[in-house]
Amino acid sequence: MNYKAKLLGCTAALVFSVMASGVALARDVKIVVGVPPGSGAEFGVKAFSEELKTRSNGELNVRIFPPSLLDLKQTFGGMRDGVVDGGYLVLNYFPSDLPEAMLPIELAMLGKNPYAMAGAMSEYIVTCEPCVAERLKNNQVPLGNASTGAYAILGTSPMTTEAELQGKKLRAAGGAWSRWAAAMGAVGVSLSGNEIFEAVSQGTIDGAMNAPSELTSIRLIDVATDVTTNMPGGTVHGLDVMSVNRDFWKSLSNEERRAYLDAAALGNAATTWKFVTDVADNLKMAKEKGINVHEASPEMLAKSAAVIEADLANIAKIATETHGIQDAEAKIAHFKELVAKWEGLLPMDKEWTAEEVAEIYRSEIFSKLDETKYGL
Structure with missing residues (x-):
């Protein structure tokens, strides 16, 4: 017997011995x-990693891979094809693959409370049969969502009144913000x-509609001179940090799937908590710098609210014509009810910990998913 054969034999014997011992x-x-x-x-994946290791008694250990393996747009296909077991997805990037998920994403301007938006989006997706079906079709299992902080205007001049906003070119993260900008007399510019x-520093645009956490994450703190904190609002709540490859999900035991679901509650909560905390920290740093x-004038807030309400009335048409969604009006009404429910469960006038938010996500959403059936 050669050395390689001996080594394989010893390894097999060791594995058998460990399995036989019940370890x-x-x-x-x-x-x-x-x-x-x-x-x-x-941050959220690291919190999830520790929680999963504990809940699975050390049987499931997360290895985190960097963008050099797969970037944001490659992750969808990489997870589908089993290159990775899970990955961070921004669902907005995949409208043709996930048309059902686009409906609540289009309702971005409802977003004032990130914890509530993450909760509403998570509950909507995992209880929506067409939403789950489109993920299973792509060999993925959805396990909830996180949210950015509420959007502000990060710019190179004050933008708090109608006159100050006129003609300003502002980076828009999606259709909802582009439509808001146009209705308010500004110009929404689509940029990654x-x-x-670079666009702000070179004067190509006058600012960006983004959460204030972006002041440090993309270094806008070095070029911005003014921040309007209470306008336009809205959240990107289609942040998917916990979903997994379906084949991987099927390979887990029932106990491991339960551990994964319970830990996913923390992953979503911790990601959202980090975004919320970064907003507060960034605004403090901005003032120090x-x-x-600023805050927008009462007149501007009233106009903004009217623009958002009018736009919401058009979302059903957009969802039907652009994404082919059936019963769009009923689905919109359902999502709005979920947002109201979650705003009551997680009000922003309290300082939450990630663990506290996770426990509510767990009890209201993840504990109700049957690990013996869900996603299989």
Whole structure:
């Protein structure tokens, strides 16, 4: 017998011995985070990793892979094809693959409370049969969502009144913000996240509609002079940090799937908590740096609210004509009810910990998913 054969024989004997003794072999869970270190997504995945290890008694250990493996747009296909077991997805990037998920995403301007938006989106998706079906079709299992902080205007001049906003070119993250800008007399400009800093610094645009957490994450703190904190509002709540490859999900035991679901509640909560905390920290840093932090005038807020309400009335048409959604009006009404429910469960006038938010997500959503059936 050669050395290689002996080694294989010894390894097999060891595995058999460990299994016979009742001690489970630890298994790696490969998760890619296609954004730079320090992001809310990375924070959430790390919190999830520790929670999963504890809840699975050390049987499931997360390995986090950087953007050099898969970037944000590659992660969808990479998870579908089993390159990784899980990964950070921004669902907005995949409208043709996930038309049902686009409906609540289009309702971005409802977003004032990130914890509520993450809760509403998570509950909507995992209880919506067409939403789950479109993920299963792509060999993925949805496990809830996180949210950014509420959007502000990060610019190179004050933008708090109608006159100040007129004609300003502002980076818009999606259709809802582009439509808001047009109705308010500004111009929404579509740019990816890594293009914003250069566009603002070179004067190509006058600012960006983004959460204030972006002041440091993309270094807008070095070029912005003014921040309007209470306008336009809205959240990106289609942040998917916990979903997994369906084949991987099927390979888990019922006990491991339960551990994964319970830990996913923390992953979503911690990601959202990080975004919320970064908003507060960034606004404090902005003031210390001499950046002017404003609130929009009452007149502007009233106009903004009217614009948002009018736009919401058009979402059903957009969902039907653009994404082919059936019963769009009923689905919109359902999502609005969920937002109201979650705003009551997680009001923003309290300082929440990630663990407290996770416990509510767990009790209201994840504990109600049957690990013996869901996603299989």
